[in-house]
Amino acid sequence: MNFLNFNFKKAFILLLIISLPLISINMEQKKVQNSWFTQPFSFMAQTVQNGFSSLSRGVRSTTAQYLNLINIKSENAHLHKENSELKTRLNQFSENQNELERLRTLLDFQNNTKMELIPGQVIGRDLVADHNTITINKGTKHGLRAGQAVLTVSGAVGYIFKPQYFTSHVMLITDRYSVVDALIQKTRSHGIVEGKNSETCVLQYVERTEDVKIGDLIVTGGLDNIFPKGFPLGVVTNIERKTKSASLIIDIKPVVDSNKVEEVFIVKHAALENFLEKTVDPQTTSQTGQQ
Amino acid sequence: MSSLRARFYLKIFFFTALFFALCGFQTSFWPNLITLLPSPQFWLMMIFFISLRWTPLFSVFYIYFLGFCLTRFSQIPLKMAWTTLLTTFCLLSLFKDRVRLSGALSFSFFTLLGSIIFEVSYVILSHSIEVNPTSFQFFDRLIQIIMNFIFSYPAYRVFEWLDHVFYDRQIWSATPEQNEDL
Structure with missing residues (x-):
């Protein structure tokens, strides 16, 4: 048995595999400082987040505006219809009133004359x-x-x-x-x-x-x-x-x-x-x- | 009764019914809706159409018949209706082969020409044969002519369609030569 026949390459890889979680555990346990090496990543992350956030806000705002527009449009149409109905009723009312007055005059004339x-x-x-x-x-x-x-x-x-x-x-x-x-x-x-x-x-x-x-x-x-x-x-x-x-x-x-x-x-x-x-x-x- | 004759009677029937409908439209429908402008004289356009499209001999008598129907809707004396329509028919017949136009454009042109002839001959004949003749009313007559001209295109389409419905291409286009060929 050759004890000295040790594969250092395999050992290093094994060590690395074990040590990385350990390092990460250690980092979790400590107060994370804004280290110099994290700053670029943080910046990138913020930028990306801000970009997506802006985009989502924009989409939400546009969607909301569009939805509002649809609502406004339908509401406007509803009000327009209601207004038209009221106007028609008003016209009909004044027309009826005119007709009533006209017919009343005709009836008075018919009643107050000797002619047939x-x-x-x-x-x-x-x-x-x-x-x-x-x-x-x-x-x-x-x-x-x-x-x-x-x-x-x-x-x-x-x-x-x-x-x-x-x-x-x-x-x-x-x-x-x-x-x-x-x-x-x-x-x-x-x-x-x-x-x-x-x-x-x-x-x-x-x-x-x-x-x-x-x-x-x-x-x-x-x-x-x-x-x-x-x-x-x-x-x-x-x-x-x-x-x-x-x-x-x-x-x-x-x-x-x-x-x-x-x-x-x-x-x-x-x-x-x-x-x-x-x-x-x-x-x-x-x-x-x-x- | 042959198919040709039946189509002919049906055509006369439908054109007469249309004439009544057009007169009714002008006297009772249009004035109740639009008081600002006079109604276009669709009945007159129909007479122009008949004058231009149908055989002259039959057209004259049919126009007389329509002239009589016209007096049911108006105070116009029969003499005035017939003389004016005859004058219009004769002058249109005189011009119809001398104008190189076809289709709706031709009809619009002849409507304009016919309306002018109708109005002018009406005034002249009224002063000739009526005891109390009509007044000139230049602008009223001018507006009437313009209205006729404007509405001549849709009127032509309707008349053309109705005329075409009762037009049997096989019968009418069957000349002796074609028959022999067949």
Whole structure:
């Protein structure tokens, strides 16, 4: 047995293997100083940690922002929808209120007149822009016939000229085929109102000596047996005095804007009502009262 | 009844139904939504389409029929409707082979031309044959012409499609020579 035959290489490796844990145990047991050899590693570690920490913060922040954005977006959409709903409700409410007021006025008018009135709704306009007619949703089925007056609370609209079973065509006073007996409310002089264009009519055959002024009210004359007497037709906007003509040519603007009319009344018996008496009566009664 | 004849009747039926729908659209739909601008005259565009595409003899009578239908939606007298449409048809027929355009562009051009002819002839004929003639209303008529021109492209697509549905290529393209070949 060769005792001296000792493998030093193996022994060194074995020693190293054992000593390293021992050294580490020793280092654990002692207070670790910030030794010079640890500093570069510490620095590297800190740098890497700081880098990752910043990155993670950034990702978290971005994710949070994105998530917030999604939340904000959905919340915004929700609020937007709610706002739209409220706006719609508000519009509907004001529309209902307007309709209520309009219907109340119509009902009052219908209740306070001697005329038999049939309410109707405008469902169409004339196909050719040159003509001014409207179509209403009442026809011969509802007792309508040609030559009945069509009016609103504020003034005359036109008259029925082509009644059908379910609907009727109404010739507006602004149509160039329309002719309505009229009188100037102030002077009581008669004339004929003819349509001129969609916004104007002409009052003809009024004697040139008549005292007519811009702004005077023109009312229905009642001689045509279509309209009740004294119902507003339009207001004088222009007066033409031709030197060779015996009569005046007076432009009038209808009191009812036919483009905005939605609901109308059809008069079944126009002769039952006289609005001139209604307007005159209070004055005469007050005069007699003073006397 | 042959297939060709059935298609022809169906075509007339659907075009007439479309004409009524277009008139209704103009009188009752558009004015309730848009009051600022006048409705484009789709019915007039349909008459232009018929004038340009269909056989002249049949087109004249069919346009008369449509002119009559037109008076159901308007106060326009029948004489005015027929004379104006006839004038428009004749002038469009005169021009249609002299313009080298095709498709939607051609139709838009003829809509512009036809609308101008329609409005001008309407004023002239109204002053000739009506007791109380129409006023000129230059800007109203100008806007109407522009609206027609703007909406002519979509209108053309619809008319073209409907015309094509009832167009049997095999029947119409079967000339005697082709038949012999077949």
